[in-house]
Amino acid sequence: MSRLLALLALLLPMTPALACPGLVIGEAWIREPPPGARGTAAYFTLRNEGSTPLVLDGWSSPAFAHVMLHETVLTGDRAEMRHRSQLSLPAGGREALTPGGLHLMLMQATGPIAAGAAVTLQFNCNGQAAQLSAPVLEEAPSSR
Amino acid sequence: MQASPKASSATALLVLVGFVAVSAGLIFAATRGSKAPDIPGLLWPDPPVLANFSLQGSAGKPIDQHTLEGRWTLLFFGFTNCPDVCPTTLAVLKQTVARLADYPPFRAQGQVLFISLDPARDTPAQLAQYVQHFDTRFLAATGDDAALDAVTVPLGVIRAKVEDGSGGYSIDHTSSIFLIDPKLRVIGKFGLPHSAAMLDEGFRAITAFRGAQ
């Protein structure tokens, strides 16, 4: 049942983020941390359908002590995570956070994070507080 | 521009050197015997060979070269607090194993081994829970620096501790999946991005090729 709810949440139409006109967020999900892991990552797509550029930064979540925007970068076959201070979306711009690339790094969970739950992610959009909700899934939606 | 006699004789020498080098290369390649077929990920000829090693296994038993002898092993390095690359790849390995379940070489001799590069945080018991979240048959192991070096150095696997900005640390590491053959030869290497389709195909092609060697 909880799995079904998570799936339904995923199928909801793209949701506009609160207090961030023009920003459309889609395909948001968080990987359920495997046992023993206190961190995980959030993935979603962003689209700026407005006419003004958007700058997103200041990520946080009540469910994690630290949240950072990261990018996994390959140097040869060595994977490194680099911190990104902000995301800029010009009018009409898109960005995708996907496994192995850009991701929101969620560190030090404040409690158990189980598949079926939803996690709130907060951020600033051009300095205004905004948020989105992402379902916790066992696996990437595409692998279902 | 007019070439001086000196310059043209230097050019002639360069051409000669180049010709000799190319010919030597061709002769060398021709005398190698088994030429490498065009299989993505195949390390051939001269695959590196794993030396003896000894790690603590997730099932309470040591994991060493004997664990790999006579088996086809898909080997991946990481750590449990790795939030992006490691779980993504382990999920792909889970799908790969499902796709290979009916393929005799994998069914009879296949295994997946995850080696943690973070022995300070990953105990064998924790590692067991972690990999079994993906597939109950997955093996996991870790060891101290010297024990890890015995595996990572021959494979050219890099590991580097880096501050994560929240008071903790992360480990940058080689993210390729290695395929070890039953004679401990490192016969395949698959880089990111990983997909079950690519690994499935690579495994079948490489085991078929090696079976013919």
Ligand SMILES: [Cu+2]
């Ligand atoms: Cu990260």
